[in-house]
Amino acid sequence: xxxxxxxxxxxxxxxVIFTLQDNELKVLLIERSNDPxxxxxxxxxxxxxxxxxxxxxxxxxxxxxxxxxxVYLEQLYTFGRPNRDPRERVISVAYYALVPIDKLHVRxxxxxxxxxxxxCSSLPDLAFDHQQIVGLxxxxxxxxxxxxxxxxxxxxxKFTLSELQxxxxxxxxxxxxxxxxxxxxxxFNGINDTGEKRQAGKHRPARLYTFKSQGTAEIxx
Amino acid sequence: xxxxxxxxxxxxxxxVIFTLQDNELKVLLIERSNDPxxxxxxxxxxxxxxxxxxxxxxxxxxxxxxxxxxVYLEQLYTFGRPNRDPRERVISVAYYALVPIDKLHVRxxxxxxxxxxxxCSSLPDLAFDHQQIVGLxxxxxxxxxxxxxxxxxxxxxKFTLSELQxxxxxxxxxxxxxxxxxxxxxxFNGINDTGEKRQAGKHRPARLYTFKSQGTAEIxx
DNA sequence: GCAAAAGTGTTCTAGGTACACCCATGT
DNA sequence: ACATGGGTGTACCTAGAACACTTTTGC
Numbered sequence: 001x002x003x004x005x006x007x008x009x010x011x012x013x014x015x016v017i018f019t020l021q022d023n024e025l026k027v028l029l030i031e032r033s034n035d036p037x038x039x040x041x042x043x044x045x046x047x048x049x050x051x052x053x054x055x056x057x058x059x060x061x062x063x064x065x066x067x068x069x070x071v072y073l074e075q076l077y078t079f080g081r082p083n084r085d086p087r088e089r090v091i092s093v094a095y096y097a098l099v100p101i102d103k104l105h106v107r108x109x110x111x112x113x114x115x116x117x118x119x120c121s122s123l124p125d126l127a128f129d130h131q132q133i134v135g136l137x138x139x140x141x142x143x144x145x146x147x148x149x150x151x152x153x154x155x156x157x158k159f160t161l162s163e164l165q166x167x168x169x170x171x172x173x174x175x176x177x178x179x180x181x182x183x184x185x186x187x188f189n190g191i192n193d194t195g196e197k198r199q200a201g202k203h204r205p206a207r208l209y210t211f212k213s214q215g216t217a218e219i220x221x
Numbered sequence: 222x223x224x225x226x227x228x229x230x231x232x233x234x235x236x237v238i239f240t241l242q243d244n245e246l247k248v249l250l251i252e253r254s255n256d257p258x259x260x261x262x263x264x265x266x267x268x269x270x271x272x273x274x275x276x277x278x279x280x281x282x283x284x285x286x287x288x289x290x291x292v293y294l295e296q297l298y299t300f301g302r303p304n305r306d307p308r309e310r311v312i313s314v315a316y317y318a319l320v321p322i323d324k325l326h327v328r329x330x331x332x333x334x335x336x337x338x339x340x341c342s343s344l345p346d347l348a349f350d351h352q353q354i355v356g357l358x359x360x361x362x363x364x365x366x367x368x369x370x371x372x373x374x375x376x377x378x379k380f381t382l383s384e385l386q387x388x389x390x391x392x393x394x395x396x397x398x399x400x401x402x403x404x405x406x407x408x409f410n411g412i413n414d415t416g417e418k419r420q421a422g423k424h425r426p427a428r429l430y431t432f433k434s435q436g437t438a439e440i441x442x
Numbered sequence: 443g444c445a446a447a448a449g450t451g452t453t454c455t456a457g458g459t460a461c462a463c464c465c466a467t468g469t
Numbered sequence: 470a471c472a473t474g475g476g477t478g479t480a481c482c483t484a485g486a487a488c489a490c491t492t493t494t495g496c
Contacts, residue, residue: 001224007271008229011301011312050228050310054301078299078314080232080275089271091232091314093299162475179477180459202468203474383448400450401486423495424447 009089013058014045016096016137020154026117036086037127058095067105072098072153084129096137102156150217160206230310234279235266237317237358241375247338257307258348279316288326293319293374293436305350317358323377371438381427
């Protein structure tokens with residue numbers, strides 16, 4: 001039992017974990033095994049330990065839910081509307097993370113009966129105010145695609161420029177011109193030509209590039 | 222006495238209140254009358270009531286400290302490093318506000334022995350991690366000046382274009398071209414010519430303009 | 443008539459957009 | 470030889486930057 005002179009809220013982190021799969025932007029959702037909202041889909045997250053930093057808590061959740069580390073993580077917003085949780089006053093510090101396509105090894109932990117990737121374009125009803133959290137995260141992601149290198153964090157260690165262009169097209173939802181796209185990304189010198197090529201199908205092999213600073217998002221322009 | 226099965230952190234809001242005075246960007250600081258950091262300068266702020274929204278709490282602090290309402294307020298970031306407060310685990314949701322030059326009627330409340338405006342260029346040592354909070358707020362403000370109408374929230378109800386230009390020059394720290402500046406702000410149709418003029422000194426009177434949507438920051442460009 | 447801030451257009455430059463063809467490979 | 474995606478250059482257009490003089494007022 002822990003006692004305080006004044007009532008204290010509980011503090012959680014919720015984390016919006018994005019990835020790209022099958023040409024779609026997806027978020028990781030867990031099916032809640034406990035009340036409230038039992039059986040309902042929700043964002044991974046949980047209570048912040050009393051001696052644990054906020055980002056540390058988010059990284060812990062991320063690792064527990066997807067097994068990945070060293071990815072792009074950013075604080076999104078703090079949600080604290082009274083009654084957003086029926087149990088007690090809960091203030092949630094939301095984070096969002098970008099997980100490269102090749103790094104995900106989802107292994108749901110004990111709290112969740114299952115964890116699954118859901119396309120952003122057709123999300124189920126979500127517990128609490130998680131719909132709103134996902135919405136804000138998508139908005140932030142889309143905005144940052146324009147003026148930062150955030151998109152590179154979706155890429156595996158080695159990737160082709162066509163793959164990268166596809167990522168931008170999916171998130172922005174518009175087709176891009178190949179020549180202009182290449183001009184722009186090659187002007188920015190944060191990606192390197194590995195010298196290697198990858199053969200995929202009956203056509204010319206593509207050059208492979210790497211992103212120098214995985215896990216970061218530099219502001220450009 | 223309030224009891225919980227698991228330890229709960231305390232949650233506060235701290236608020237960085239900016240204004241412009243004497244051609245300088247200033248922040249409102251209070252001198253702490255209680256431990257910890259008694260006698261030290263700190264940001265206004267305080268505990269979030271158990272049934273109070275986060276923004277509501279910030280607005281309450283703002284009103285208590287400066288007596289102003291209806292100004293631009295935005296959530297900045299949530300600071301939660303363990304031990305940032307020596308008393309107990311305290312997670313602080315930081316907000317920042319822009320108060321127009323003519324609206325401020327600072328009246329320190331009981332918590333603070335005094336409240337004073339301090340120039341950002343020469344801040345005293347601050348309590349807790351408040352130096353860091355002010356730093357982040359300044360950074361955000363400077364960035365938003367470039368791509369939003371946030372700067373208009375520093376203006377009184379009626380203002381001249383020269384006054385507005387001066388505001389931008391102070392915050393960006395660089396002189397601006399008068400013709401280009403006027404072209405840009407007049408292209409954006411969120412400010413209106415009142416038709417009135419103001420005589421100030423031995424020179425031609427200046428047109429007075431108003432900002433249509435006080436308390437907001439539209440993204441432009 | 444002079445000091446002091448208000449007000450007003452044009453030219454130049456750079457970055458973004460639009461656009462079409464050849465190349466390397468597998469079958 | 471043909472189908473498939475990889476790779477490359479130029480012309481145009483528009484938004485931002487640089488730049489100097491006239492106007493209105495008070496003293």
